[in-house]
Amino acid sequence: MSPVILVSNLSKVYASGFEALKGVSLAINRGEIFALLGPNGAGKTTLISIICGLVKATGGTVTADGYDTVTHYRRARERIGLVPQELTTEAFETVWDTVSFSRGLFGKRPNPAHIEKVLRALSLWDKKDNRLMTLSGGMKRRVLIAKALSHEPQILFLDEPTAGVDVELRKDMWSLMRSLRNEGVTIILTTHYIEEAEEMADRVGVISHGQIILVEEKRELMRKLGRKQLILQLPEPLAHIPDQLNNYKLALSSDKKELIYTYDTQQEQTDITTMLADLRNGGIRFRDLRTVQSSLEDIFVDLVRETP
Numbered sequence: 001m002s003p004v005i006l007v008s009n010l011s012k013v014y015a016s017g018f019e020a021l022k023g024v025s026l027a028i029n030r031g032e033i034f035a036l037l038g039p040n041g042a043g044k045t046t047l048i049s050i051i052c053g054l055v056k057a058t059g060g061t062v063t064a065d066g067y068d069t070v071t072h073y074r075r076a077r078e079r080i081g082l083v084p085q086e087l088t089t090e091a092f093e094t095v096w097d098t099v100s101f102s103r104g105l106f107g108k109r110p111n112p113a114h115i116e117k118v119l120r121a122l123s124l125w126d127k128k129d130n131r132l133m134t135l136s137g138g139m140k141r142r143v144l145i146a147k148a149l150s151h152e153p154q155i156l157f158l159d160e161p162t163a164g165v166d167v168e169l170r171k172d173m174w175s176l177m178r179s180l181r182n183e184g185v186t187i188i189l190t191t192h193y194i195e196e197a198e199e200m201a202d203r204v205g206v207i208s209h210g211q212i213i214l215v216e217e218k219r220e221l222m223r224k225l226g227r228k229q230l231i232l233q234l235p236e237p238l239a240h241i242p243d244q245l246n247n248y249k250l251a252l253s254s255d256k257k258e259l260i261y262t263y264d265t266q267q268e269q270t271d272i273t274t275m276l277a278d279l280r281n282g283g284i285r286f287r288d289l290r291t292v293q294s295s296l297e298d299i300f301v302d303l304v305r306e307t308p
């Protein structure tokens, strides 16, 4: 299957001299939901903005449905819907007008039935005659989505669609994304919420310092995320881990005051009980213990640390 979005060796140096993307290559499969994760400033919005033609790349190419986004801009762009990260809306326009106007921008004939369908799907139908300035933040975000869907795109980019929205709206967005995917729309979203990637994504990509450092099936990533640590606080620093405990995945903290046991939560059985018994037999006592579940944040930190 040919990828619907193909990003090849993309680089971006902003006028300030800042290198926001460093040779990014990425293929998005038709019909998948792809979550792009990364810490603040990693380059997610820059990447999306270049794909959507809002920002000019310094080097590299992007094709959307086979069309180069620079040399065949209109053909590429009409296939793409973008829900931007920033809420900028025309305060005095009505919901209906702003969404209809968006469709017109792509040279599509008016289609009130489609606009109505989109507004209903986003629970905006009863607000269609409201001016945007009278809407709440969450409703404005729905309007951005309606605008992005106004011209029936095959590819939808959502840049932090659920940042700062309530649980209900987040769930609505998830179900909307699912139904779009069922209609064959390819969805690329950025998010800081692990539940969102967990819930929605088929594949996950991680970007850090302008480089894609991981692209993986979600299930595989979840397996990695499933790691948990048991941390034992020692009464006094331990010089090294005794040889008889070599069977366990144990590590000492840098101050040597904590013994860290890493295990996989999806594993049917852990050997915690025998490990604790062996510790006792080895004369190692501990004052307290706690467990830590590795979060996506931890994974980022680990990955980022490994990035040259």
Ligand SMILES: Nc1ncnc2c1ncn2[C@@H]1O[C@H](COP(=O)(O)OP(=O)(O)OP(=O)(O)O)[C@@H](O)[C@H]1O
Residues within 6 Å of the ligand: 014, 015, 016, 018, 020, 038, 039, 040, 041, 042, 043, 044, 045, 046, 047, 085
């Ligand atoms: N117009 C610009 N001029 C100079 N630097 C910029 C510009 N836009 C973005 N940057 C820088 O490029 C880097 C990447 O920014 P970008 O907005 O792509 O990050 P992001 O991954 O979307 O972050 P966030 O999670 O905060 O949305 C940041 O260091 C940012 O400061």
Ligand SMILES: [Mg+2]
Residues within 6 Å of the ligand: 044, 045, 046, 085, 159
């Ligand atoms: Mg961003």
